[in-house]
Amino acid sequence: MDHSTKKSFQAGETKGQAQEKGNQLMDKAANAAHSAMDSVQQAGQQVQAKAQGAADAVKDATGINK
Secondary structure (H helix, E strand, O other), X not given: OOHHHHHHHHHHHHHHHHHHHHHHXXXXXXXXXXXXXXXXXXXXXXXXXXHHHXXXXXXXXXXXXX
């Protein structure tokens, strides 16, 4: 393998490694975003349940729920 071919091969190899590293980082970012979305969704469900509980408590206290 002559010097030029070897350098070309090494450049291609480096490019492939960089692309793989980029793909790994994108996967990590997507996983982090999905995890954050799940957390926000859970928090929203908890807030909704608490608000419903508070509304029911007000209805019970005022006699609207009877």
